[in-house]
Amino acid sequence: MPAMQIRPATPADAAFLADIDGTIESTRYLHLDRSGEDLAPAWHIEERPLRQRLISPNPLDDNACFLLRQITAGSDEGLALVAEHENLIVACLIAQPRPHTNTLRLIDLRVDYDQRRQGLGFSLLCQAIQHARQLQLRAVSAQTFTNNIPAARFLLKLGFHLTGLDTHRHSNHDLVKESVTLFWHAALD
Numbered sequence: 001m002p003a004m005q006i007r008p009a010t011p012a013d014a015a016f017l018a019d020i021d022g023t024i025e026s027t028r029y030l031h032l033d034r035s036g037e038d039l040a041p042a043w044h045i046e047e048r049p050l051r052q053r054l055i056s057p058n059p060l061d062d063n064a065c066f067l068l069r070q071i072t073a074g075s076d077e078g079l080a081l082v083a084e085h086e087n088l089i090v091a092c093l094i095a096q097p098r099p100h101t102n103t104l105r106l107i108d109l110r111v112d113y114d115q116r117r118q119g120l121g122f123s124l125l126c127q128a129i130q131h132a133r134q135l136q137l138r139a140v141s142a143q144t145f146t147n148n149i150p151a152a153r154f155l156l157k158l159g160f161h162l163t164g165l166d167t168h169r170h171s172n173h174d175l176v177k178e179s180v181t182l183f184w185h186a187a188l189d
Helices: 011-019 062-073 120-134 149-157
Strands: 005-008 024-035 042-056 079-085 088-098 103-111 139-145 161-166 181-187
Touching: 005 120, 011 062, 011 088, 024 149, 062 079, 062 088, 062 103, 079 120, 088 120, 103 120, 120 139, 139 149, 149 181
Parallel strands: 103 139
Antiparallel strands: 005 079, 024 042, 079 088, 088 103, 139 181, 161 181
């Protein structure tokens, strides 16, 4: 069986990223309850079952594709890695340093649905963490949604801590739709 190869992405790889099946599948979500008012809000987060199984196609967004092209062309700073198996791209990671916060922000990490649970995501994220250490950054940051429990568990497994949330990032009804943005950090110092 041919081995997986993780390598820096090239400009030509951008055309194949849409072929990575990034489907999110879950039966659970993180439920948020808010209490308190004004300058004293409090949040309680609890894992709960979803009303129905989540199967979301999770396509790579245009901004991530554009950033990958910018990084691989040398027009922007960042890290772009792909994993290749039998001449097919089956995973990718896109990250970008944020000098104003001294962090490396994980823009996207995806592993093809059929290639999951083989350590690809772990290997890619470990390389990003090592890259951040080489740049002497203080942390790696990431974002997930409350309805993406697999991503939350994955980040926890790699030493990330939940550091915040945004209930209005995409609409005024994110909390009602159970798709609140969660912010994660893995401290490197």
